[in-house]
Amino acid sequence: xxxxxxxxxxxxxxxxxxxxxxxxxxxxxxxxxxxxxxxxxxxxxxxxxxxxxxxxxxxxxxxxxxxxxxxxxxxxxxxxxxxxxxxxxxxxxxxxxxxxxxxxxxxxxxxxxxxxxxxxxxxxxxxxxxxxxxxxxxxxxxxxxxxxxxxxxxxxxxxxxxxxxxxxxxxxxxxxxxxxxxxxxxxxxxxxxxxxxxxxxxxxxxxxxxxxxxxxxxxxxxxxxxxxxxxxxxxxxxxxxxxxxxxxxxxxxxxxxxxxxxxxxxxxxxxxxxxxxxxxxxxxxxxxxxxxxxxxxxxxxxxxxxxxxxxxxxxxxxxxxxxxxxxxxxxxxxxxxxxxxxxxxxxxxxxxxxxxxxxxxxxxxxxxxxxxxxxxxxxxxxxxxxxxxxxxxxxxxxxxxxxxxxxxxxxxxxxxxxxxxxxxxxxxxxxxxxxxxxxxxxxxxxxxxxxxxxxxxxxxxxxxxxxxxxxxxxxxxxxxxxxxxxxxxxxxxxxxxxxxxxxxxxxxxxxxxxxxxxxxxxxxxxxxxxxxxxxxxxxxxxxxxxxxxxxxxxxxxxxxxxxxxxxxxxxxxxxxxxxxxxxxxxxxxxxxxxxxxxxxxxxxxxxxxxxxxxxxxxxxxxxxxxxxxxxxxxxxxxxxxxxxxxxxxxxxxxxxxxxxxxxxxxxxxx
DNA sequence: CCCGCTGTGATTTTT
DNA sequence: TCACAGCGGG
Numbered sequence: 001x002x003x004x005x006x007x008x009x010x011x012x013x014x015x016x017x018x019x020x021x022x023x024x025x026x027x028x029x030x031x032x033x034x035x036x037x038x039x040x041x042x043x044x045x046x047x048x049x050x051x052x053x054x055x056x057x058x059x060x061x062x063x064x065x066x067x068x069x070x071x072x073x074x075x076x077x078x079x080x081x082x083x084x085x086x087x088x089x090x091x092x093x094x095x096x097x098x099x100x101x102x103x104x105x106x107x108x109x110x111x112x113x114x115x116x117x118x119x120x121x122x123x124x125x126x127x128x129x130x131x132x133x134x135x136x137x138x139x140x141x142x143x144x145x146x147x148x149x150x151x152x153x154x155x156x157x158x159x160x161x162x163x164x165x166x167x168x169x170x171x172x173x174x175x176x177x178x179x180x181x182x183x184x185x186x187x188x189x190x191x192x193x194x195x196x197x198x199x200x201x202x203x204x205x206x207x208x209x210x211x212x213x214x215x216x217x218x219x220x221x222x223x224x225x226x227x228x229x230x231x232x233x234x235x236x237x238x239x240x241x242x243x244x245x246x247x248x249x250x251x252x253x254x255x256x257x258x259x260x261x262x263x264x265x266x267x268x269x270x271x272x273x274x275x276x277x278x279x280x281x282x283x284x285x286x287x288x289x290x291x292x293x294x295x296x297x298x299x300x301x302x303x304x305x306x307x308x309x310x311x312x313x314x315x316x317x318x319x320x321x322x323x324x325x326x327x328x329x330x331x332x333x334x335x336x337x338x339x340x341x342x343x344x345x346x347x348x349x350x351x352x353x354x355x356x357x358x359x360x361x362x363x364x365x366x367x368x369x370x371x372x373x374x375x376x377x378x379x380x381x382x383x384x385x386x387x388x389x390x391x392x393x394x395x396x397x398x399x400x401x402x403x404x405x406x407x408x409x410x411x412x413x414x415x416x417x418x419x420x421x422x423x424x425x426x427x428x429x430x431x432x433x434x435x436x437x438x439x440x441x442x443x444x445x446x447x448x449x450x451x452x453x454x455x456x457x458x459x460x461x462x463x464x465x466x467x468x469x470x471x472x473x474x475x476x477x478x479x480x481x482x483x484x485x486x487x488x489x490x491x492x493x494x495x496x497x498x499x500x501x502x503x504x505x506x507x508x509x510x511x512x513x514x515x516x517x518x519x520x521x522x523x524x525x526x527x528x529x530x531x532x533x534x535x536x537x538x539x540x541x542x543x544x545x546x547x548x549x550x551x552x553x554x555x556x557x558x559x560x561x562x563x564x565x566x567x568x569x570x571x572x573x574x575x576x577x578x579x580x581x582x583x584x585x586x587x588x589x590x591x592x593x594x595x596x597x598x599x600x601x602x603x604x605x606x607x608x609x610x611x612x613x614x615x616x617x618x619x620x621x622x623x624x625x626x627x628x629x630x631x632x633x634x635x636x637x638x639x640x641x642x643x644x645x646x647x648x649x650x651x652x653x654x655x656x657x658x659x660x661x662x663x664x665x666x667x668x669x670x
Numbered sequence: 671c672c673c674g675c676t677g678t679g680a681t682t683t684t685t
Numbered sequence: 686t687c688a689c690a691g692c693g694g695g
Binding site for chain 1: 671679680681682683684685
């Protein structure tokens with residue numbers, strides 16, 4: 001690592017290896033480079049690389065850091081550094097020590113939708129006829145509680161409520177299924193470290209230097225985890241983050257972790273990185289002028305050595321259609337006139353629904369685009385089905401997977417039978433698979449159903465044996481399983497046309513290829529690892545080449561844009577009620593809304609356009625809108641207001657009549 | 671089992 | 686308006 005590439009504060013952060021260190025890394029200030037340099041420096045100072053642990057939130061960040069470490073130090077040393085996400089780290093801890101908590105080591109990890117399904121089931125079972133509870137609402141509440149370290153309703157009174165009862169039941173069911181959800185990974189890891197001195201000692205002995213990225217996004221459990229892992233007195237914990245970019249409070253992230261770092265780790269070295277290498281001056285000053293209005297924050301001021309640049313623009317459009325047309329027309333013009341590749345442009349918005357008008361406008365002009373987010377590869381039905389088969393073979397107590405598998409394909413075990421088996425399993429406190437096989441259960445069934453169950457159970461047995469035979473190839477066995485179960489046939493039957501079946505079976509094929517590659521690399525226990533990795537990393541790694549080659553405008557939510565940067569950025573919907581969002585007023589999270597806009601502004605390298613409209617089509621009606629109160633907080637010296645009527649000199653389009661109408665309507669409404 | 675009807679609710683979503 | 690879950694009928 002070339003330390004002379006670093007600026008003074010960065011260098012200070014790198015060289016302070018002992019005790020707690022807080023690096024306040026403003027947007028675009030070279031955070032990752034500083035962390036990487038610090039790891040390299042530790043190694044150059046003689047710290048064994050296997051004693052270094054770096055924790056991130058996303059797999060993407062972990063991959064990136066791993067790669068950069070590999071470039072900074074000798075490969076054989078880089079390999080020994082542990083770079084992991086919070087969740088993956090917890091899986092490692094739990095795979096070794098979860099038995100101390102009464103789970104089995106081969107537990108299944110439920111993703112969001114698995115968990116939702118289970119909660120839906122439980123509500124169905126627990127709720128009285130006149131009671132209603134949205135599964136997602138319950139799931140959110142449960143998640144929030146768990147993120148605070150609570151693993152059961154805190155009082156009898158609470159258990160009396162439907163939500164409380166569902167919570168209690170959900171935790172109990174998970175344990176019975178030998179399954180954990182994402183929050184459990186943290187919760188249980190903290191628990192096992194907290195309650196078992198030997199476990200804590202083991203993990204503390206392993207890592208002597210801890211680094212945590214995006215510390216402003218940590219929740220209470222994650223802070224607890226760090227505290228349990230941090231060894232030494234004072235502990236060598238280096239956290240990196242930016243309180244101004246804390247935008248995940250609604251998911252349990254607790255800014256006070258970074259704001260009150262000194263309380264958790266006394267007498268830290270605090271270094272602020274303020275020199276920004278991304279944006280031009282006006283953009284940074286605009287961002288500074290906004291974020292200044294937040295009361296609780298660590299003072300810092302981004303600056304650039306690269307000059308003022310172009311002033312950001314503020315555009316007020318008559319309605320959302322015009323807003324979209326304006327943004328697209330502008331980026332089209334710039335892209336065209338200056339031959340800027342489309343991937344240097346991004347359109348940012350608060351809610352996913354806002355992307356539609358932009359999409360339409362881009363399509364009209366034949367401009368390629370990509371939408372970040374949306375349905376992932378692993379949410380696809382056929383992929384979930386195959387993974388359910390594999391999970392079930394590894395953990396036959398996993399009823400959620402069993403329920404999925406039992407009806408894909410339909411095999412003569414219908415809903416009624418499953419319902420009865422479920423009741424039986426609850427009554428007799430056994431798993432669903434055990435219930436299906438129980439002689440007492442068979443008593444009440446028709447002969448045909450009994451036979452169907454026998455066939456199914458025998459089928460599972462057979463493939464369990466084959467899958468875990470020595471030298472068995474997982475991918476091959478799975479292929480046979482999908483054929484022999486009739487799954488593929490059923491999949492084909494369910495497809496509208498040949499093309500759809502090709503798409504779906506191709507997806508499965510890809511998955512199995514991944515599995516094959518994975519098994520070749522890892523020795524034993526490879527299937528569990530494979531499933532773990534998939535549950536924790538939803539990103540289907542497209543070929544990097546493919547990704548790079550693809551050019552297109554990025555359409556992305558404000559949240560998802562954090563950490564990214566683009567030459568030209570358009571931020572839509574700076575309106576009261578949208579940004580800040582309506583709900584933030586009730587929830588008292590105006591600061592976080594402000595940070596959200598701050599994050600958006602600081603994404604731009606060269607040029608920034610902020611847009612709002614006076615009327616927005618919502619639920620079929622044009623509603624009058626007011627410009628965001630945040631606009632008043634922006635320093636007028638650092639942006640210019642675009643006069644709509646003068647600016648819009650575009651060729652008259654078919655939309656002209658409509659927009660005049662909309663404008664009139666908006667005027668009348670406002 | 672599949673389809674279409676009806677009612678409902680509608681931020682953000684690293685893992 | 687629109688998407689989607691939950692249902693009743695064919």
